[in-house]
């Protein structure tokens with residue numbers, strides 16, 4: 360067996376310890392004589408799994424009691440519709456467009472009401488976060504929407520926008536659990552777990568409970584109402600049981616590692632190794648404004664498409680895989696999520712140095 364350093368943006372690297380635990384429990388989960396994959400979602404064993412997973416997430420993020428934690432399917436992309444369907448009471452919302460995912464959410468919301476693009480960084484291919492300290496917030500907006508970490512472009516909001524009292528909704532798919540957050544500053548936080556938490560197939564939504572009502576847009580399907588899932592403890596229908604189990608293991612791993620404060624320290628340390636090299640390199644450079652750099656997704660280029668392709672190919676042969684940039688931006692992107700060890704980033708930088716010496 361040989362494991363590579365996997366820099367994929369998602370589905371992405373998982374902690375090896377967690378994979379080994381799942382392997383050990385594959386055929387017989389805690390004396391049940393079956394795998395979690397084969398287990399009823401109404402069983403006692405699974406009930407313990409889902410309740411512990413929620414509690415561990417609450418502990419890690421210090422989620423206040425007036426927020427509900429929902430384990431949902433349909434990916435982050437389904438939330439692009441669920442959010443307006445559940446929250447657009449006035450049928451007005453303000454969106455800050457800082458990348459492809461925010462843009463998709465903005466476009467989807469237009470099906471349901473008047474949607475204002477109150478800020479954007481599309482003029483410079485989403486390479487920065489616009490100043491959001493004094494935006495033209497709509498007086499009747501139901502919420503202000505952001506994508507907090509832009510997976511494709513590698514930018515991150517370092518300060519949250521001033522929403523002037525309006526509810527803030529954030530897609531945190533690619534920065535979920537990467538650092539401590541103050542949940543009370545948001546009305547709704549959500550993210551697909553396949554980036555920084557677990558396997559693909561689930562979204563976690565953390566929703567302030569006053570927003571969970573029957574007062575949704577007409578025609579909203581039962582499965583797309585937050586209330587349906589909140590009332591049923593995420594067991595209205597069969598959830599993604601195995602994914603909940605794996606995420607629960609990752610939450611326990613994060614607790615063992617020292618929690619989100621320690622993850623932030625580690626993530627800053629890892630990102631610095633790569634960004635410092637990009638800043639001094641004669642061949643490679645980062646593509647985003649320095650103040651807005653993400654700790655999780657690091658895009659970079661050589662400025663020469665052929666050299667980029669050569670780099671990606673040779674890196675792969677050296678066990679550093681999935682470094683090709685998103686198809687819409689080209690170049691390279693290293694996603695260095697919680698589960699990427701520091702050694703992986705050091706190996707990448709060592710390889711980049713060698714490549715630079717050999718190709719300048």
Ligand SMILES: *Cc1c(COP(=O)(O)O)cnc(C)c1O
Nearest residue numbers: 434435436460510530532533551
């Ligand atoms: C990957 C990603 C999505 C889309 O996730 P799906 O689960 O594939 O729908 C949405 N937002 C962000 C920020 C992402 O990184």
